Amino acid sequence: MAGTHIIKSAGLSGISGFDVVVEVSITNGLPGFVIVGLPDNSVKESRERVRAAIKNIGLEFPMRRILVNLAPADTKKEGPIYDLPIAIGLLAASEQIGPVSEKSVFVGELSLDGFLRPVTGVLPMSLSACAGGADSLFIPEDSALEASIAEGLNVYPARHICDIIAHLRGEKPIEPAPPYKFDARENAGADFSEVRGQSAVKRAIEVAVGGAHNILLTGVAGGGKSMMARRIPSILPPMSMREMIESTAIHSAAGLTSKSAPLLTQRPFRAPHHTVSASGAAGGGRSPKPGEISLAHNGVLFLDEFPEFHRDVLETLRQPLEDGAITITRAAWTCTFPSRFMLVCAMNPCKCGWYGHPSGKCRCSEESVQSYARRISGPILDRIDIFAETPSLLYGDLAVASNGEPSAEIRRRVTAAQALQLDRQGTQNAHMTGAQIAEHCALDAECSKLMRVAYEKFSLSARAYNRILKVARTIADLAENPRIAAPHLAEAIRYRSSGLLDT
Amino acid sequence: MNEKYPIRSVSRNDPDYPRLLRLIQNPPKKLYYRGDISLAAMASVAVVGARKATDYGKWAAFKLANTLAEYGLAVVSGMAAGIDSEAHRGALAAGGKTVAVFGCGIDICYPTRNYRLMNEILENGLVISEFEPGTEPRDFTFPMRNRIISGLSVATAVVEAGLHSGSLITAERAAEQGRSVYAVPGNINRAMSFGCNKLIRDGAMPIVVFDDIVKDLKLVRGDTVERRAETLGAGERAVYAAVRRMGEMTVDELCAETGLPPQDINGIVTVLEMKGIVETAQGRVFVSG
Numbered sequence: 130m131a132g133t134h135i136i137k138s139a140g141l142s143g144i145s146g147f148d149v150v151v152e153v154s155i156t157n158g159l160p161g162f163v164i165v166g167l168p169d170n171s172v173k174e175s176r177e178r179v180r181a182a183i184k185n186i187g188l189e190f191p192m193r194r195i196l197v198n199l200a201p202a203d204t205k206k207e208g209p210i211y212d213l214p215i216a217i218g219l220l221a222a223s224e225q226i227g228p229v230s231e232k233s234v235f236v237g238e239l240s241l242d243g244f245l246r247p248v249t250g251v252l253p254m255s256l257s258a259c260a261g262g263a264d265s266l267f268i269p270e271d272s273a274l275e276a277s278i279a280e281g282l283n284v285y286p287a288r289h290i291c292d293i294i295a296h297l298r299g300e301k302p303i304e305p306a307p308p309y310k311f312d313a314r315e316n317a318g319a320d321f322s323e324v325r326g327q328s329a330v331k332r333a334i335e336v337a338v339g340g341a342h343n344i345l346l347t348g349v350a351g352g353g354k355s356m357m358a359r360r361i362p363s364i365l366p367p368m369s370m371r372e373m374i375e376s377t378a379i380h381s382a383a384g385l386t387s388k389s390a391p392l393l394t395q396r397p398f399r400a401p402h403h404t405v406s407a408s409g410a411a412g413g414g415r416s417p418k419p420g421e422i423s424l425a426h427n428g429v430l431f432l433d434e435f436p437e438f439h440r441d442v443l444e445t446l447r448q449p450l451e452d453g454a455i456t457i458t459r460a461a462w463t464c465t466f467p468s469r470f471m472l473v474c475a476m477n478p479c480k481c482g483w484y485g486h487p488s489g490k491c492r493c494s495e496e497s498v499q500s501y502a503r504r505i506s507g508p509i510l511d512r513i514d515i516f517a518e519t520p521s522l523l524y525g526d527l528a529v530a531s532n533g534e535p536s537a538e539i540r541r542r543v544t545a546a547q548a549l550q551l552d553r554q555g556t557q558n559a560h561m562t563g564a565q566i567a568e569h570c571a572l573d574a575e576c577s578k579l580m581r582v583a584y585e586k587f588s589l590s591a592r593a594y595n596r597i598l599k600v601a602r603t604i605a606d607l608a609e610n611p612r613i614a615a616p617h618l619a620e621a622i623r624y625r626s627s628g629l630l631d632t
Numbered sequence: 633m634n635e636k637y638p639i640r641s642v643s644r645n646d647p648d649y650p651r652l653l654r655l656i657q658n659p660p661k662k663l664y665y666r667g668d669i670s671l672a673a674m675a676s677v678a679v680v681g682a683r684k685a686t687d688y689g690k691w692a693a694f695k696l697a698n699t700l701a702e703y704g705l706a707v708v709s710g711m712a713a714g715i716d717s718e719a720h721r722g723a724l725a726a727g728g729k730t731v732a733v734f735g736c737g738i739d740i741c742y743p744t745r746n747y748r749l750m751n752e753i754l755e756n757g758l759v760i761s762e763f764e765p766g767t768e769p770r771d772f773t774f775p776m777r778n779r780i781i782s783g784l785s786v787a788t789a790v791v792e793a794g795l796h797s798g799s800l801i802t803a804e805r806a807a808e809q810g811r812s813v814y815a816v817p818g819n820i821n822r823a824m825s826f827g828c829n830k831l832i833r834d835g836a837m838p839i840v841v842f843d844d845i846v847k848d849l850k851l852v853r854g855d856t857v858e859r860r861a862e863t864l865g866a867g868e869r870a871v872y873a874a875v876r877r878m879g880e881m882t883v884d885e886l887c888a889e890t891g892l893p894p895q896d897i898n899g900i901v902t903v904l905e906m907k908g909i910v911e912t913a914q915g916r917v918f919v920s921g
Contacts, residue, residue, distance in 0.1 A: 328894040329883030329915065348915060478914070485914040520882040520915030579906075586906050604895070619899035622906075 134222040137234045138214040139258050140206055141250035143417040143464040144382040146257030150200040151211060151235075153218030158194035164215075166199030169207040178209070179216045181241040186291055191223045205461075207416055210248045213237035213267065216290060217297075226297050232264045235293075237272075243290045245269035249384035252377050252391075255279040265305075267293050275381065275391035277309040278374065311373070311392050319360045322535040327353055333517035333624055335539050338364055339546040340558030340603030343450070343472035343512060345435065345626075348519030350482030354475035355433050357519075361473060362429065363536035365396045366544040372396075372427045375467060379419050379426055397428035399470075403437040411445040412457050417464035422449050425470035435474040436504040443509055446472065450512040453560070471559075472513070478502075486521045514559060514596045515624040546606040558603045563595075570598040576618045583622050597621045637666040637754045639738060639765055648672070656783040656809045660762035664738050667758040671729050676706035677845060678781045678806070679722075680799045681715025681791035686824050689715055689792030692816050694722035696789060699842040701728020702908065705849075706757070708733065708785045710777065711750065713743055715791045715799075724752055731784060734761040735777040736769035760784075775801050782806035787845055789814040790836070793827025800827050803836065812848070814839050864909075867892060871900050871917075875910055880918045 133154040140149045162176045183190045197215055199206045214235040220226045236254060238246040247269050255266055255276040265283040268276050273286030284306040287293045295301040321331060330346065334357060337344035346354040368376070376393045380386050386393075401410060401421040412420035422430060422445065432438060449455045453469035478484040479498040483491040493501070550557050554565050561569065572580060580597075583589065589597070598613075601621035605613045641664045642648045650672035653659050665672075679697050681689060697707045697719040707723035709716040711732040723730040732753050734742070738761045741747045753759060762780060763773060778801045782788045788806035790813070793799040803813045813836040818825020832838045839845065864872060867890070874889040875881050881889070886897045901917055904910040911920050 326882070326884040328887055329898060332894040332898060518913075518915035520884075579903075582906050583902075586908075616896065616899045619902040620895055623898040623902040 132222040132224060134218050134228070135231065136214040136218040136221070136229060137231060137258075137263060138211055139234055139236055139254035140204065140210075141208075141254055141382055142204070142462075144253055144379050144419055144423075144466060146250065146254035147201075147204065148257060148261045149206065149211070149214075151214040151218050152198040152200060153215065153222045154196045154198075155191050155219075155222045156194045156196070160192045160194065162195045162197075164197045164199065166197075166202040167205045168199060168211075169205060171209050172199070172206050172211055175209065175212050175215055178212050178239045178241060179219065182212075182239045182243045182290060183216060183219065185241060186243045186294075188220065188225055188294075189223065191219070195219065205416065208248065209238035209246075210236050212239035213245065213290065213293075217267075217293065220294065226294055229297060230265075232262065233267060234258045234263045234265070235267045237267070237269045237287075239290060245287055245289065247271035247388065249386075250382045251275045252278055252374070252381040252386070255282055255284070256374075256378070258282065271388045273306045274309065274388060275377070275386055277306045278311075278377065278392050280308065309392065311394055318363055320363055320536045321357075321360050321539060322533050324353065324357055324360065324533050327357065327519060328533065330357060330517045330519050331533055331539075333515055334358075334361060335364065335543060336600060336603055336607065336620075336624065337473075337515045338366075338471070339543045339607045340514075340550065340599065341471050341547070342514035342559040342600060342603065344474070344515040344517065345510075345513045346473070346475045346517050346519060347478055349484065349486045349521040350477055352519040352521055354519055358431050358433070358473050358475055359398075359400075360536065361431070362396065362398045364540040364543055365429070366540065366547050368394065368396055368427060376427045379423050379466065383419050383424060385424070397425055398431060399425040399428065400431040400433060403432070403434045405438070405442060407439065407441040407445055410442045411455055412464070412466055413459065415461075417457065417459075417462055417466075419466045420455075422446065422455055422470070423466035423468040426467050428470055429473055430470045431473045431475075433475050435476040436501055440504070440506075443506065447508055447512070450509075469560075474513070476505075510626060511592050513626070514600055516626040517624065542607055545609070546603065549606050549609070550603075558599050558606070561599055561602075566595055566598055566602075570602045570613060572598075572613060572618070575615050576601075576613060579615055579618055579622075587622075587625065589625065593625055597625060600624055637759075639664055639666055640669070641665070642669060650784055652786070653780065653783045656779065658779070659783065660780065663760055663762055664765060665758060665760045666738055667754050669758060671706055671731055671758045672760070672784060674706040674729060675704075675849075676708045676731060676785045678708040678785035678788040678802065679715070679719035679791060680709055680778075680781060680788065680802050681719075682793050682797050682799060682824055682827075683712050683714040683716075684794075684824070685714035685718070685792050686822065688818070689816075689824060690718045693718035693791040694725070696791065696816070696839065696842055696845075697722030697728075697730075698726045700845065701726035701730070703846045704728070705846070706731055708781055710735065710774075710781055711742075711746055711753070711759075713746070717746060717749055719791070720749060720753055720757075724756055728756075730757040732757070732759045733777050733781045733784070734759060734763070735774040737761060737763050737765040737767040739765040740768070742769050774798055778802040779805040779809075782811055783809055785811060786849065787812040787814060789816065789839060789845065790828055790831055791816045792818065792824045793831075794823055795826050797827045800831070803831055812837065814845060864904075864907075867896065867900050868904055871897065872904060872909055875917050876919050880916050882916055886917065 136151040138149040251272045256279050259279045259282045267285045270286040270288045276284045285303045296303045399421050410421045449468040455468045456465045479493040481492045601613045601618045604617040643662045648669050693715045701723040706729040708731045709719040720730045782805040790799045806813050815828040815831040815836040817838045870890045911918050
């Protein structure tokens with residue numbers, strides 16, 4: 130008695146899934162169990178888990194020659210996700226269960242007693258399975274919610290392999306998981322109304338978010354830079370379904386989705402520590418894993434203590450800031466991850482953090498203050514549209530400062546402004562091309578005059594000129610004004626880089 | 633002809649006759665003018681130079697006149713092509729006053745392509761000549777008017793001049809009249825800089841930075857800040873008044889003080905900064921100077 134059976138499964142490469150076919154063949158000969166098709170160690174260890182699980186549920190593990198082939202044979206397979214398809218294939222090939230439909234996809238890790246453990250990358254794999262014509266997906270219960278985000282697929286959640294066997298034998302069908310219903314939760318967390326004073330910086334942040342502009346906050350230690358930056362999620366516009374799926378796929382590939390939050394419904398806010406490595410930021414690893422830069426896709430990348438980041442980390446930001454994607458090349462693979470994020474940076478004016486504070490606490494020499502600012506390269510500064518300085522506040526200042534506007538109010542304006550931009554040019558103002566700037570940021574006579582004087586007075590560069598135009602467009606959008614007017618432009622000029630960072 | 637500015641005249645005994653001009657050796661008996669004669673009493677600096685100016689010369693003339701005007705000085709020149717025209721434009725761009733001295737009757741626009749510039753000068757300044765209306769420009773009329781250009785001014789600056797440039801005559805007249813002479817230095821291999829460099833060798837003061845003249849004249853910037861503040865709009869005035877009273881302020885304080893939202897304050901501060909009235913650093917706003 131010899132048999133061969135084919136089971137469909139899926140794999141993950143970068144942030145996209147691909148179809149995998151698990152072929153199980155049982156032949157006469159010396160007992161053995163071989164897995165071929167570029168399996169990594171965790172796949173090879175499937176042998177032991179599958180053997181133990183099948184024995185422990187009281188079924189027969191065939192004492193013959195077993196060959197498992199994972200096709201396509203030229204793509205590396207990794208992770209324990211093939212435990213379930215191999216086990217089902219074995220049972221089908223040894224005719225302990227009937228033939229399995231080719232439209233069913235199996236993914237899951239087995240424990241030794243046959244229970245199913247959750248796996249990572251479920252959303253991209255179910256999306257690709259769906260695209261590949263599959264109609265049902267058998268998956269560990271804890272991963273089922275995420276899988277059900279993919280439309281048009283019957284998702285069968287299972288706690289134990291016996292549930293699936295019973296379903297396939299027609300003894301006890303599994304109830305398919307209901308299609309995912311996401312609840313658009315309001316942005317939770319810290320609110321801008323809790324920030325006292327700092328109205329100029331709050332306004333700068335509103336403008337930045339209003340056009341997805343990158344922003345750099347400078348100011349003495351304890352001035353409230355990080356505190357305000359961490360409130361940015363509360364004013365980000367809601368995500369579209371497409372953005373949610375994009376971001377969830379990236380998080381899923383990085384293993385960051387959970388049963389309780391299978392779908393990212395709020396824009397990601399990533400704040401890596403300044404000791405992060407270049408591959409931690411950009412992505413990498415033995416097999417392609419998205420890094421912080423990609424995890425921030427459709428959201429915010431917040432870099433606190435900006436000059437303290439390793440230079441190579443800062444330089445990896447250049448491509449994503451320009452293209453909205455990052456391409457990583459290693460010896461074994463090349464992978465492109467989407468990474469269109471809004472960059473928010475915060476920095477102290479000097480090493481000790483007190484430069485310019487009225488108390489005169491700063492211990493830095495003028496020379497070291499300058500070199501601190503110079504750590505940020507010109508090409509990076511060129512990609513920052515808005516610069517804001519938090520004033521150092523003395524106790525007296527705090528006493529007079531009033532509480533601010535609630536985030537919901539700011540969010541309403543920001544959302545309206547971004548909607549206007551997407552309607553007009555299909556992208557947020559920060560991402561406008563040269564041609565779009567020329568078309569949508571035309572200046573009238575009064576503005577041209579203002580711009581010319583500013584250009585002379587502040588010796589602006591051509592790049593700065595374009596940045597000011599884009600920011601002015603956003604300010605006009607926030608005011609729901611079809612034309613850029615002089616007050617908008619004057620305010621935009623306020624947010625140019627100045628002082629130590631002026632290059 | 634622009635009927636808004638009729639031709640008038642003033643004679644040497646008139647109180648309106650330019651005070652400094654009266655002090656030179658051979659002041660004109662009668663001056664014809666169009667525009668605001670009171671400008672002739674303002675402290676002024678002559679900015680002159682070659683007609684066939686280089687881009688560098690034009691830039692320097694514009695910038696120099698601009699700086700002088702920012703400090704509240706009137707800029708005197710001859711409305712010739714090249715440096716003279718740029719000097720007038722620089723002063724006008726700063727919202728300053730400028731005086732054009734013609735080498736022909738003031739009913740004649742010479743060169744004719746400066747017609748628009750002449751009208752702008754009339755709006756914000758004064759056109760003056762010692763020649764009867766209708767007098768055609770002649771070779772000898774220009775050297776004659778050069779003594780008026782230098783005579784009206786406390787100092788004369790030559791921006792660019794070739795070897796035989798008429799501007800060198802203006803400089804010579806200024807020296808004879810006991811007024812300071814400045815020259816903008818230029819490259820040694822450039823014909824248009826030769827005259828200026830020669831002036832420097834002969835004792836004219838080189839203009840190393842554009843503020844040199846105003847520094848020598850001991851003009852205090854604070855005075856001009858006050859003066860500039862007179863031309864501000866309501867919001868700008870409120871912000872300026874608040875910053876001036878406190879010395880330095882944050883935007884929060886300005887919002888509380890003026891009742892304006894931060895976006896308006898941010899715009900106003902930029903405009904005030906461009907006008908040279910306030911400066912900003914570390915999120916605070918200071919009075920300039």
